[in-house]
Amino acid sequence: MGALLRSLQGKRIAIVVGSGGVGKTSVAAAIALSRAMAGGRALVCTIDPARRLATALGLGTLGNAEALVPPEAFTRAGLASTGQLFAMMLDVKRTWDDLVTRHAPDAATRDRILGNRIYQQVSGALAGSQEYMAMEKLYELSTERDYDLIVLDTPPTAHALDFLEAPDRILDFVGNETARKLFAPALDAGRFGARLLQVGTGFVAKTLSRFTGSDVLSDVGDFLGQFQGMYDGFKERATEVRSLLTRPEVGFVLVASPSPLSVDEALFFHDHLRTAGMPVAGSVANRVTPDLWPFPGPTPGASPLAEALAAGPGSGGADGGLDLAERLSLALSQHQSFAHSDAREVERLRRGASGPHVAVPRLEGDVHDLAGLAALAAHL
Amino acid sequence: MSASDLLDRRLVVVTGKGGVGKSTVSAALAVLAARRGKRVLVAEVDARERVAPMLGGRPSGPVIRPVLPGISTVNVDPRHALEEYALMVVRVRAIYQAVFENRVVRFFLRAVPSLAETLMLGKVLHEARSEAHGRPRWDLVVVDAPATGHAVQLLGTPRALLDTVPGGPLRRDAEWMQALLSAPDRTAVALVSLPEEMPVTETAELDAQLGQGLSLPRGPVFLNAMPGAMFTTSELDGLRGLSPSAPPLGPAARAALLQGAQRERAEAQAVRLRELLGRDVVPLPLLAADRWGRRAVERIADAMDGQV
Ligand SMILES: Nc1ncnc2c1ncn2[C@@H]1O[C@H](COP(=O)(O)OP(=O)(O)OP(=O)(O)O)[C@@H](O)[C@H]1O
Ligand SMILES: Nc1ncnc2c1ncn2[C@@H]1O[C@H](COP(=O)(O)OP(=O)(O)OP(=O)(O)O)[C@@H](O)[C@H]1O
Ligand SMILES: [Mg+2]
Ligand SMILES: [Mg+2]
Numbered sequence: 001m002g003a004l005l006r007s008l009q010g011k012r013i014a015i016v017v018g019s020g021g022v023g024k025t026s027v028a029a030a031i032a033l034s035r036a037m038a039g040g041r042a043l044v045c046t047i048d049p050a051r052r053l054a055t056a057l058g059l060g061t062l063g064n065a066e067a068l069v070p071p072e073a074f075t076r077a078g079l080a081s082t083g084q085l086f087a088m089m090l091d092v093k094r095t096w097d098d099l100v101t102r103h104a105p106d107a108a109t110r111d112r113i114l115g116n117r118i119y120q121q122v123s124g125a126l127a128g129s130q131e132y133m134a135m136e137k138l139y140e141l142s143t144e145r146d147y148d149l150i151v152l153d154t155p156p157t158a159h160a161l162d163f164l165e166a167p168d169r170i171l172d173f174v175g176n177e178t179a180r181k182l183f184a185p186a187l188d189a190g191r192f193g194a195r196l197l198q199v200g201t202g203f204v205a206k207t208l209s210r211f212t213g214s215d216v217l218s219d220v221g222d223f224l225g226q227f228q229g230m231y232d233g234f235k236e237r238a239t240e241v242r243s244l245l246t247r248p249e250v251g252f253v254l255v256a257s258p259s260p261l262s263v264d265e266a267l268f269f270h271d272h273l274r275t276a277g278m279p280v281a282g283s284v285a286n287r288v289t290p291d292l293w294p295f296p297g298p299t300p301g302a303s304p305l306a307e308a309l310a311a312g313p314g315s316g317g318a319d320g321g322l323d324l325a326e327r328l329s330l331a332l333s334q335h336q337s338f339a340h341s342d343a344r345e346v347e348r349l350r351r352g353a354s355g356p357h358v359a360v361p362r363l364e365g366d367v368h369d370l371a372g373l374a375a376l377a378a379h380l
Numbered sequence: 381m382s383a384s385d386l387l388d389r390r391l392v393v394v395t396g397k398g399g400v401g402k403s404t405v406s407a408a409l410a411v412l413a414a415r416r417g418k419r420v421l422v423a424e425v426d427a428r429e430r431v432a433p434m435l436g437g438r439p440s441g442p443v444i445r446p447v448l449p450g451i452s453t454v455n456v457d458p459r460h461a462l463e464e465y466a467l468m469v470v471r472v473r474a475i476y477q478a479v480f481e482n483r484v485v486r487f488f489l490r491a492v493p494s495l496a497e498t499l500m501l502g503k504v505l506h507e508a509r510s511e512a513h514g515r516p517r518w519d520l521v522v523v524d525a526p527a528t529g530h531a532v533q534l535l536g537t538p539r540a541l542l543d544t545v546p547g548g549p550l551r552r553d554a555e556w557m558q559a560l561l562s563a564p565d566r567t568a569v570a571l572v573s574l575p576e577e578m579p580v581t582e583t584a585e586l587d588a589q590l591g592q593g594l595s596l597p598r599g600p601v602f603l604n605a606m607p608g609a610m611f612t613t614s615e616l617d618g619l620r621g622l623s624p625s626a627p628p629l630g631p632a633a634r635a636a637l638l639q640g641a642q643r644e645r646a647e648a649q650a651v652r653l654r655e656l657l658g659r660d661v662v663p664l665p666l667l668a669a670d671r672w673g674r675r676a677v678e679r680i681a682d683a684m685d686g687q688v
Contacts (some may be wrong), residue, residue, distance in 0.1 A: 020398035020527070021578070051577070140403045173487040207470060208488075260672075261399075278420060292631040300628035308629035312622060327610050328632040330620075335635035337668040364641060368577075 003356035004253065004282040004380040005034055011251040011281060013142060013244075014151045017163065018255035018264040023286040023360075025053055026367045028153035029087070030377035031046050033370070036069075036085035037377075040148035043086040045137060046154045047130060048218035053087060056369055062089035066145075069370075077370035086147070094269040095133040099237075103230040118223040122174075128166030130155045135167060139241045163269075164276060167238045174224065175231040251281025256349055258288050258342035258359075274354070282355040284380065285346040288360040289338040299333045302326040386599050386688040387413045388637075389568045391508040391514065391560065393523040395586070396572035397579045401604035402429040404672075405572045405664070406524035408680040411435070412688065413680070414450035418519035422453045423504045425526055425534065429455045433504045436553035436674040444507075454507075458496035462489065469549065497537040498550070498557075508566075518566035528586050535561065535569070536594055550583050561596060568599030573653060573661075574645035575606055600688060601657060603650055604668040607643045616640040661685045 008014055008031065016028040025046055028283050032044035043066055054062040058073035069085040097114060104110035113119050123129060131154065138152050154163060209217050244250065252273050256266035266283065273280055293299050306325035350357040361380040367376050387409065394406045403424070410420045410431075421444065429439040437447030442451060442460035447450045466476050479485060489495055499618045508521040528538045538561060541554035561567055567591050573583035583601065590596045611619070615636075622633040653661055664683050669676040 169487070173484070199393065207475065208485070292635050293627075294628065300632065304628050305632055308625070309622075312625070312629065324611075324615060328629075328636055331610055331634040331639045332628075332632040334668040337670065341670060 001034075002358055002360045002380045003376070004284060005377070007282045007356045008035075008149070008253075010249075012147075012149060012249040013138065013152065013253050014149065014253055014281060015138075015155050015245075016151065016253045016255060017266075019257075022255050022257045022262055023284075023367075024255050025153050026056075026373065026376055027253065027286065027360075027380070028054065028151045030367075030373045030380060031253070032087075032149065032151040033085055033226045033373050034377040034380070035149045036083040037038050037079065037081045039372075041086070041146070042149045042151065043088065043141065043145075043147045044151045044153065045088050045090060045134075045141065046153040047090045047134060052368070053117045053153075054089070056367065056373060057085070057087050058370065061089060062335055064088065064091040066096050068120050072298055073370055079370060079374055083148075090130075090134055090137055092130050092133045093123055093281055095137050096129070099133075099136060099234070100230070103233040105229050109226055109229065113223065113226050114184070115318050116223045116226070117219045122170065122223075131163045131166040132170055134163075135241045135245070136237070139237070140246055142244065164272060164278075167241065169240050171231075171235055174227045174236060175226075178363055182201040182299055202231055215316060230268055246277045246279070248279060251279055253281050254283040254349075254353055256283070256345075258285050258345040258349075260345060263345045263349045263352075270353045272376070280353065280355050283353040283357045285342075285357070285359045287345055288359045289335065289342045290361050291336070291343065293332065293339075299336050300329060302329045305329055349357055386568055386570065387418065387520060389520065389599075390518075391505070391521050391523070392599065393525050393531075393567070394572060395525040395528065395568045395569065395597065397574075397582045398527040400572045400579055401664070402527070402572050403434060403571070404603050404677060404680055405604065406467060406522045407431045407434045407677045408684055409447070409522050409570075410451045410520075410663075411448075411677055411681040412684055413520050413522075414448065415685075418450065418516075420520045421449050421507055421518045422451065422522045422524060423507065424453070424455045424524045424591060425500055425504065426457050427455060427524065427526070427559045431455075431524055431641070434673055440518050441522055449553045450639040456503050458500055458574050460497035464503065466500050471671070475614050488552065488628050498554070501534055501537055502553055503632070509556075509560060528582055532586070532589050532594070534623075535590065535596060539594060558637055564597035567597055570599040571601045573601060575603055575649040575653075578647060580649050580653045583653060587657055601648045601653070601659075601661045602664055602684075603653060603661045604664045606663040607639060607646050607666045608649065609643060609647075611636055611640050626662060 005262045014028075014031055016031070028046060029044050032042040044053070044103055046062070057069045058076070059067055059069065066086040066088045071081070074081045100113050100119075101110055104113065124256050134152060134191045138150065141147070141150055151203035254270055256262040263285075263323060270280060270283070283286065302322060302325040305328050306322045309325055309328075346359050358380055360376060363372065363375060367373055392400050392409060394409070396402050406422050406424075410422045413420045424431055429441070431451040432439050432445070432447045435447045435453075436453065437445075437453070440447070440453045440455055442455060442457055444452050444454040448456050462480060463476065466480050467473065470476050470479070480489075504521065507518060510517045525534060535679060538558035540556040543552060543557060571583055571587060571590075573579045587598065587601065593600050619633040619636050619640075622629055623637060624630060625633065650661065650663065662684070664680055668677050669679075
């Protein structure tokens, strides 16, 4: 077992983070897979719009509920598993709707919120909403189910901090007194007044409506008004979710590709996790070009290669050999140039991030089935 | 439209999956157009600014700045776009500050469907049609647009506004924006992809969304980072037996085999992409560059020359 998996052994929750396309979903699934193969009950909760994971796990589709990967799928892939692997795909909108349904005081309030245009925007497209719901779902799963390990795959976040700050930002808005009074001046016009922003709510609202139309404003007012009664429940929940993330049973796994931008992003996230007191379980540099020339001195030119070719069995004529040798020399030097810049970034990640570090080579072909995931897991 | 008149448009929007090379392609298009004597603006949209640094300059931020002869850059962000637009509407800075610089209002503005997108797109499109001294201010505006999902949202805003806003200044803006975006003689959307499974799948979906979905004029699809064909199949077969050899031959054979396998996978994805799109693509070479900067961009521009 590799260093990362060892560091996750005592954890009940692993959260896999990193910039877009670096292999978060694959790493998350590989972590869960290896826990299952070691006899545990493991769940991977993903946000993979391309639905690749379902295919990789041999499931038709993934939904908002957990599905057991059939034991036959393991047998077919030539793997022996003594545990159970579950997978699910987070449905952001559904999770929001469930949350509203849980906290709404009555059916009428619930329906009004679910039908509100601003609510639909907030629960659907708004930046941070996916991240918030990922944490919410994680909390629900960790308190209501008995998995040995839950692995949370995270959305391709453009800005790492969105993940940590999303709940606060969204709650800040829905629970904001100023906001409520601004957009629903009619609610308590008496107690409020022109103090707001020194200009007055009416004026602010009027100015804004020149941009957005007044329908939008009244939607917002309505949304915030309806939400008011549920705010405390939401807030309490968010606080619990946040404190869950600082417990020692949780481990964040940073994934990066060996490129400057991706490593920057991972290190940036790392530092913020540390500041926020959230435990880092380790880092993964994924799809690393292997070093084929670990010797001092430059890669060979064409002539030593031509000589070696000529000496070897079944070598071509001297001419063809030289032409081939030139291209071999070029291929090796280009390969090494990728390997060196990768190695530089891998090293930067290793030094900058705390906890164990593993480098996963670029595997042949995509990681598109259980066997591929197992091959990836072998490097973790 | 054939790829060869791309740079004669006034507006070229570049988009694709995250990390595929959108900024690189945008920068290379600008370099190529500047070589042809055009005055070019590259506009990034709410990005961690990449184009100016790639060209060897300082980030421009929200103010247009020249980076190279013939090339200027800008990074449009929602905050400044809002400020510019709001000041046009309310005219008084104190009022602007009181209303729009409030934290709550800011969040609200982000939650309002499409407002930030409209303002940023409006700023960029405004540059593409603005004139100075009786002639266009720019011969070409290249938009280094956000990745897939956000780009669709961004480019779809004028249409969405036309569907929902009955009148007023915002609607009038949406009207000219939509007219410019959908004019095939002035505008083209160029996609960037990588020869890998997921990016290819996403590119095909995106192409359909932009074309059939939003009726935007589609330009070429750039297939970036294509490994070259260095070895024939029979050479690779021969090398397989040599890969366990001692150095230098063994490592060189292994490098060649990895290159060959990578090339083969990339070629298969290129074929797949052409089939999914039903049209040809413009390959750009995978470069072994130590620093990703102006020299790399110039080489990508060289590879584009003759193809766009
Ligand atoms: N070590 C590896 N070697 C080869 N291919 C890999 C490796 N790791 C991941 N891949 C492939 O890279 C692609 C992206 O991986 P994955 O979907 O896991 O990334 P992601 O970070 O979840 O992406 P997104 O940010 O879009 O959700 C997939 O096609 C996957 O099969
Ligand atoms: N043709 C190429 N050959 C080798 N590497 C490349 C090539 N094109 C791009 N790259 C690498 O990919 C990185 C990302 O490229 P670029 O910034 O252009 O992508 P992008 O699509 O704009 O990314 P983002 O989605 O983050 O804006 C570059 O810094 C460079 O290292
Ligand atoms: Mg993913
Ligand atoms: Mg970019």
